[in-house]
Amino acid sequence: QTVVTQEESFSVSPGGTVTLTCGLTSGSVSTNHYPSWYQQTPGQTPRTLIHSTYVLSSGVPDRFSGSILGNKAALTITGAQAIDESHYYCVLYMSSGIWVFGGGTKVTVL
């Protein structure tokens, strides 16, 4: 079964920019996978950040953005803040009709 890949962790300075990626062990990610991104802090319910590659969910600050970079989906945080320290998960919709989450990326802001 295809695996969705994400970096294990990233560190970013306050005010800095970080780009997380979401790839496939086989093939390239495209808009047809409807990439979406979710933020989860420990003990909390996941929060939907971005869907359909680059559409921000309601209430999500515009320092978050989504894109396709090369053969992967990407989530960029521009001007990172301490409150952005979280786990970030991507999920892809597969042609087989299932959704597959990546393993998640832990972002530290320091």
Next chain:
Amino acid sequence: QVHLVESGGGVVQPGGSLKLSCVPSGFTVTDYGVHWVRQAPGKGLEWVTFIRNSGESAPYPDSVSGRFIVARDISRNTIYLRMNSLRPEDSAVYYCVKEGNYYMDVWGKGTTVTVSS
């Protein structure tokens, strides 16, 4: 305002069964589909299943195929997840989530399932 409330979690022995419920408010199950997503302790998110507003379910991932079944009761506006032949690795918080357009939109707070002898 949209909310989803899960219930039915608990402790069950390996090989046992459990049925989770998800009651949405702010929408009906004939208008929107609902996903189930789980998260094992200290682990990442795992998509479990999706039932469309038509009542048709998506294919199940290998990890639960043949053991889990999603269903709905329109009269109760409720989604169910029937889990059979439970294994310790099924222990997780189970979230039900209102569908967006090929994504997960609004999340419930989850219900905890523990499979242990």
